[in-house]
Amino acid sequence: MKTILFLVHEVYEDLELWYPKIRLEEAGYKTIVAGAEANAIYSGKHGYPCKAEISFDQIQEERIDGIVIPGGFAPDKLRRVPKVLEVIKQAHEKKKLIAFICHAGWVPISAKILKGKNVTGTSAIKDDLENAGAIWHDKPSVTDGNLVSSRTPLDLPAFCKAMLENLQ
Secondary structure, eight states: OOEEEEEOOTTBOHHHHHHHHHHHHHTTOEEEEEESSTTOEEEBTTSOEEEOSEEGGGOOGGGOSEEEEOOBSHHHHHTTOHHHHHHHHHHHHTTOEEEEEGGGGHHHHHTTOOTTOEEOOOGGGHHHHHHTTOEEOOSSEEEETTEEEESSGGGHHHHHHHHHHHHO
16 A cells, blocks of 8 residues: 655645545545644644644655645745655655645755756746746646646645546
């Protein structure tokens, strides 16, 4: 069974974490949520809680098959965590799924893995993505190798479909 890691921090976008998590579990994947502290409960933008099962320091990249990064304000915190960036880089080098939506593009930007890659994200970070060397597209979902990206919660059906196709 493949294991997909979800990254969480305060003020994550509720739907961008829970919709993909539930969809992947329905498809038979194991999911695990990592936060700054194991067993900490993080609040989403709309108040929905999410409990981290493990801490960032407990992530073992070799034991996961992909990473999902929800948007909201959490990515601004996540991109400052050296262990998060290290795991993103390692997973990318091994061509494992790295899926990010809305503002979550900030994390792979900080991991410096987007140069020359086709991506999307909320228009609010279009300049950030392009300044990192990515090629931004105004589409519901963009896949470039192991990278899957989407713009907003409205694109969640396309985002999840693209993740599932990428994981096959």
